[in-house]
Amino acid sequence: MKYLTFLVFLFTLSNLYSQDFELYEKESFVFENDTLNYRILKPLNYNPSQKYPVHLVLHGSGERGNDNSSQLTHGGVLFLKKQNREKYNSWVLFPQCSTNDRWANSTSDSWDAKFEDTITKPNKSLQLVIRLMDQFIEKKQVDKQRIYVSGLSMGGMGTFEILYRRPNMFAAATPICGNGSTAFASLYAKKVSIWVFHGSDDNVVSPKHSLNMVSAIIEAGGSPKLTLYENVGHNSWDYAFDDKNYFAKQSDLTIDLKEEVKEKSEELQRIIITLDEKEERWLELSMKLES
Numbered sequence: 596m597k598y599l600t601f602l603v604f605l606f607t608l609s610n611l612y613s614q615d616f617e618l619y620e621k622e623s624f625v626f627e628n629d630t631l632n633y634r635i636l637k638p639l640n641y642n643p644s645q646k647y648p649v650h651l652v653l654h655g656s657g658e659r660g661n662d663n664s665s666q667l668t669h670g671g672v673l674f675l676k677k678q679n680r681e682k683y684n685s686w687v688l689f690p691q692c693s694t695n696d697r698w699a700n701s702t703s704d705s706w707d708a709k710f711e712d713t714i715t716k717p718n719k720s721l722q723l724v725i726r727l728m729d730q731f732i733e734k735k736q737v738d739k740q741r742i743y744v745s746g747l748s749m750g751g752m753g754t755f756e757i758l759y760r761r762p763n764m765f766a767a768a769t770p771i772c773g774n775g776s777t778a779f780a781s782l783y784a785k786k787v788s789i790w791v792f793h794g795s796d797d798n799v800v801s802p803k804h805s806l807n808m809v810s811a812i813i814e815a816g817g818s819p820k821l822t823l824y825e826n827v828g829h830n831s832w833d834y835a836f837d838d839k840n841y842f843a844k845q846s847d848l849t850i851d852l853k854e855e856v857k858e859k860s861e862e863l864q865r866i867i868i869t870l871d872e873k874e875e876r877w878l879e880l881s882m883k884l885e886s
Contacts (some may be wrong), residue, residue, distance in 0.1 A: 615675045619689065621663050624727040631723035632663035636687035639680040641736075648685035648741035649732060650674070651724070653750030653757075659692045666691040669747055673836045683842040686737065690727065692720040698746070698753025699775065708752065708800070710776035717760060721753060725761060732764065740766060747771040747832040748800060755808060758783040769841070771832045772797055774804035777811035784817030791821045792835040799829040 619634035638647045652674075658665040666689045673679065674687045692698055698721050701708040717725065732739055742765050746754035751773015758768055759779035767788040789812060793805040802823060812819045824834045835841060 616664070616667055616671055618675060619667060619671065619687075623663075624690075624723060626723060626726050629719060629723055631690055631720065631727060632661060633688055633690040633727065634663060634667060635689075636674055638684045638686060640684075643736055646736060646738040648683070648738050648743065649728075650685050650687045651728060651742075651744045651757075652687065652689050653698050653724075653744070653746030653753040654689065654692065655748035655750050656697075659694050659696070661691070661693065663691055669832055670745070670836060673841075679842055685741075685743075686731075688727075688731070690720075690724050692749070692753075696720040698724075698749055699756040701752055701774070708774050708804075710774070710778075712776060712778040714759075714779070717756070721756060721760075724753075725757065728761070728764065743767050743769075745769045745771070746773060747835075748773065748829070751775075751800075758787055758789075762786050769835065770805070770808070771835050772800050772802075772805070772829060773808075774800055775808050777807055780808065780811035780817070781815035784812045784815035787817075789817065789819040791819055792831050793821075793823055794827040794829060794831040795823045795825050796827070797829045797831065 616634075619636050622633050622635055624631040624633060638645075641647075652666075652670050654666040654669065658668050671689065696718050698718065699708075699710065700715060700718055700721075701710050716722070728742075731737065732742055744754050744757060744765050745768070746752070748771070751770040752775055753773075754768050754770040755773060755775025758765060759776070759782040762783035763786065765783075765787050767790070769790045769792065771792040772794060773791075791805050791809055793800075793802040795802050805821070809819050809821045822835070822838070824831050827834055
């Protein structure tokens with residue numbers, strides 16, 4: 596009987612989420628012969644005479660496709676919560692990356708991803724997102740001083756990439772368990788408030804990548820915030836989304852870590868070295884298992 600009650604609860608919860616997701620209107624952005632599917636959530640009690648912030652959310656690799664639904668899997672509920680909509684009322688855009696593409700111009704979506712050290716043409720999906728955003732923020736109902744971007748895993752990589760391709764567009768960014776090119780950090784380090792999240796034992800995308808990005812941003816004169824979660828594996832996004840300050844305004848996101856990192860630079864380097872050693876042990880173990 597308890598099992599049946601639990602199943603009914605899950606079914607009811609699923610239906611509620613499904614109904615809520617209908618608040619995200621289905622849209623498509625077409626440029627020449629290419630199409631980008633995306634979902635858009637209007638501000639609560641939308642008033643066309645007002646200006647609102649815009650929050651762009653880039654999903655992970657598992658949500659790629661063309662159903663224009665999967666991209667809401669992680670984060671879709673977060674932006675629907677009543678307290679968030681009332682306190683941080685904004686436009687919310689969830690684009691969907693096509694199946695055989697990536698947000699970032701990288702060699703993979705995971706542990707060993709490599710990035711270009713020269714600026715090249717963006718991948719098609721991100722190029723469409725950039726064109727969509729270029730147009731969308733020109734709406735009279737958009738506050739161009741409050742444009743934000745978030746992304747998890749592959750989307751975290753896309754977040755770092757869209758920052759250097761549009762460094763003057765965003766007020767704040769929250770890359771989660773991502774990676775990026777340290778070569779371009781100087782293009783946005785002083786312009787964007789950045790809060791980086793990662794799991795310290797992530798075995799899909801190494802936390803070393805986020806540490807390297809934070810170091811590069813600081814070296815370029817930025818003041819990012821970094822949060823590492825213990826024992827969460829790759830899924831650091833649930834914990835990031837659950838942080839009560841996740842929706843903080845740009846001024847709240849900016850934490851001056853410059854002096855702290857200068858004082859603790861040796862500690863940061865030790866963390867990176869420790870992660871390198873763990874990576875080597877994992878490689879050795881995998882080679883033994885294969886043999």
